[in-house]
Amino acid sequence: MPGGRRLPKQTFHNLPEEKRKAVVNAAIDEFADYGFESASINRIVAKGGISKGSFYQYFEDKRDVFMHLLAVLEQEKLAYFKDRRPPANHMDTFQYFRWMIKAGMEFNSAYPRMTQAISRILLVEGLYYGKLFGDYHRKALDALRMMIKGAIARGEVDPSVDVDLAVMVMDTWSNAISTYILNEGMKQKDIMKWVRSPKTQEKIDKLLYVMEYGLRKTESEFVSQTSQT
Amino acid sequence: MPGGRRLPKQTFHNLPEEKRKAVVNAAIDEFADYGFESASINRIVAKGGISKGSFYQYFEDKRDVFMHLLAVLEQEKLAYFKDRRPPANHMDTFQYFRWMIKAGMEFNSAYPRMTQAISRILLVEGLYYGKLFGDYHRKALDALRMMIKGAIARGEVDPSVDVDLAVMVMDTWSNAISTYILNEGMKQKDIMKWVRSPKTQEKIDKLLYVMEYGLRKTESEFVSQTSQT
DNA sequence: TGGTCATATGACCGACTGGTCACATTATAG
DNA sequence: CTATAATGTGACCAGTCGGTCATATGACCA
Numbered sequence: 407m408p409g410g411r412r413l414p415k416q417t418f419h420n421l422p423e424e425k426r427k428a429v430v431n432a433a434i435d436e437f438a439d440y441g442f443e444s445a446s447i448n449r450i451v452a453k454g455g456i457s458k459g460s461f462y463q464y465f466e467d468k469r470d471v472f473m474h475l476l477a478v479l480e481q482e483k484l485a486y487f488k489d490r491r492p493p494a495n496h497m498d499t500f501q502y503f504r505w506m507i508k509a510g511m512e513f514n515s516a517y518p519r520m521t522q523a524i525s526r527i528l529l530v531e532g533l534y535y536g537k538l539f540g541d542y543h544r545k546a547l548d549a550l551r552m553m554i555k556g557a558i559a560r561g562e563v564d565p566s567v568d569v570d571l572a573v574m575v576m577d578t579w580s581n582a583i584s585t586y587i588l589n590e591g592m593k594q595k596d597i598m599k600w601v602r603s604p605k606t607q608e609k610i611d612k613l614l615y616v617m618e619y620g621l622r623k624t625e626s627e628f629v630s631q632t633s634q635t
Numbered sequence: 636m637p638g639g640r641r642l643p644k645q646t647f648h649n650l651p652e653e654k655r656k657a658v659v660n661a662a663i664d665e666f667a668d669y670g671f672e673s674a675s676i677n678r679i680v681a682k683g684g685i686s687k688g689s690f691y692q693y694f695e696d697k698r699d700v701f702m703h704l705l706a707v708l709e710q711e712k713l714a715y716f717k718d719r720r721p722p723a724n725h726m727d728t729f730q731y732f733r734w735m736i737k738a739g740m741e742f743n744s745a746y747p748r749m750t751q752a753i754s755r756i757l758l759v760e761g762l763y764y765g766k767l768f769g770d771y772h773r774k775a776l777d778a779l780r781m782m783i784k785g786a787i788a789r790g791e792v793d794p795s796v797d798v799d800l801a802v803m804v805m806d807t808w809s810n811a812i813s814t815y816i817l818n819e820g821m822k823q824k825d826i827m828k829w830v831r832s833p834k835t836q837e838k839i840d841k842l843l844y845v846m847e848y849g850l851r852k853t854e855s856e857f858v859s860q861t862s863q864t
Numbered sequence: 865t866g867g868t869c870a871t872a873t874g875a876c877c878g879a880c881t882g883g884t885c886a887c888a889t890t891a892t893a894g
Numbered sequence: 895c896t897a898t899a900a901t902g903t904g905a906c907c908a909g910t911c912g913g914t915c916a917t918a919t920g921a922c923c924a
Contacts, residue, residue, distance in 0.1 A: 417901070441763065443673045447882060457903045462883065530759050533818065534670065571841055578811040586803070589762065612800055620849030646871070676912065686873045691913070 414474045418464035429454040429464070430478060433471050438523035442472065442531055469538065472527065476542070479517075479524055486513050499557035500618045507580055507614060508607075511587055515597045522588055529581055550576050564622070572621055579617045583610060643703045647693035658683040658693070659707060662700050666752035671701065671760055698767065701756065705771070708746075708753055715742050728786035729847045736809055736843065737836075740816055744826045751817055758810055779805050792851075801850055808846045812839060 418426065432454035436445045447468060451461045465471045492505050514521040532539045550573045557563040563572075587601065587610075594600040601607075647655065661683035665674045676697060680690045694700045721734050743750040761768045779802045786792040792801075816830065816839075823829040830836075 420901090441672070443670075446880080448880080458883080459885080459903050460901080463901070468882075526763065530762065533759065533814070534755070568841065571838065571845075574811075574815070575842070575845055578807065582803075582807045582811075585762070609800065612797065613804070616800075616804055616846070616849035618849070620845035620847070649871090675910080677910075687913085688873050688915080689871080692871070697912080 413466065413470050413477075415464055415466070418474075421464070425456070429456060429461075430475065433475060434520050434523045436523075437472060437475065437527060438519050442468070442527045442535065447471075475520070475524060479520060482517060482520070483513060486516065499553060499560075499562050500614075500622075503553070503576065504611075504614050504618075507583060508610065510580070510584065511601055511610070512598075514584055514587060515591060515601045518588065518591065518597055521584070522592075525584060525588065529585075547573055547577060567621075575617060575621055579613065583613060642695070642699050642706075644693055644695070647703075650693070654685070658685060658690075659704065662704060663749050663752045666701060666704065666756060667748050671697070671756045671764065704749070704753060708749060711746060711749070712742060715745065728782060728789075728791050729843075729851075732782070732805065733840075733843050733847075736812060737839070739809070739813065740830055740839070741827075743813060743816060744820060744830045747817065747820065747826055750813070751821075754813060754817065758814070776802055776806060796850075804846060804850055808842065812842060 418429075421429075429450070432450045432452075435453065436450045440446065445468065447461060448458065450471070451458050454461075456464075461471075465474065487509065490509060492502060494501070497505065527535075528539055528542055532543055551569060554563065554567070554569050554572050554576075558565050558567065558569075587606075591597040591600055647658075650658075658679070661679045661681075664682065665679045669675065674697065676690060677687070679700070680687050683690075685693075690700075694703065716738065719738060721731060723730070726734065756764075757768050757771055761772055780798060783792065783796070783798050783801050783805075787794050787796065787798075816835075820826040820829055
């Protein structure tokens, strides 16, 4: 594809790391506090210690700076999970999902503001600005769908299971759980400590257990219950 | 309490019904399309066919007109359900919850724009403007909690069940389902027909079944699974 | 008829928005 | 040193925002 230009312009990449971090952190704070629509570029440049003209030399527009946050998130996550592997090699799909959720929680607790900014916009406002950011959600759903199909292929899950339904259930739960963690966690003094506490862990375990148990049994025992006595 | 003034001012109640409806509908459309923060009073008055000065003679501010929408919703719902009762007198709590969800879906399909406007702000943006609208969510949670406690008292649900957990599960599901119905339904030509179609109904049944089955079995069979081989 | 009072109106306000641009500053190269 | 290119800057733009207010309108009463 000719003319394919990188989204944050070159001038931004040339910046000293310190300045770049300041801008990124300012943007994270702004998006976390105000969401996408109400986020103010004026406040971002003020907090980030750059001029407005510079901002538009670094980024195309508001959407561009947010997309850059997504790239930063991806990079941070990669670094965070570089040496974290599932504790067992052969895991049941639900065990793996549980591990994924908990690993995600760890990351979210380590970078709560970034998580807040991005999940707020992607998960919540994404419902309504679907055209802008819908792709990301769709990708996540596809990954889940592949996971379920793999589980079926390996015989771990009843082949008659409704894949789309399972995807929706798992997606809903992972969103609900991370939202819960973020909202409750922000009230705590030490998020990490709270997340790792046995009480919180058990709550998450129970939530996932409700999901898993329902999901395992759904198809084989479900009978349409349209008539009620 | 002295000085307790009704929220939409008297001048608004004096208006001819036609005009009042025009304003309310304009507000519904605006909130449905833009959410709370980005909703524009200028657009509301333009669509509603009133002047800006009049708007501020009817309402205190943006929050006031939204609160009025909540009152209208309550009234419409009351009228809609006046002659709808559960099909059976003695229902299991989960049957009753299922009926509630489906009845709610019927209403939402009948008033999709109003539902969209209000649920968008209360359920979604409410997470962040918690101080403004958090009370409504809290009331809904309390109602659910009472329902569960009643079920336990009547022996329908294992007394060892974690009430808060059950509340969160049911709340999450009813939100997820109504969001799903709204998003998918808006794509259909005839929402009501789509909602009532056997295919949609079965999907909802399955979702609720996943929740119910998981919830019923959670406490009695749950064992903390912190160690993984 | 003239007077009074509730209501209707939109020009106007200051503050803010995302975005631009002519100019100042700095870094690099010859 | 000078010339040139890259980068930094904030005043400025048109537009929108929520909110106000002097004035106009019209209904009711004496």
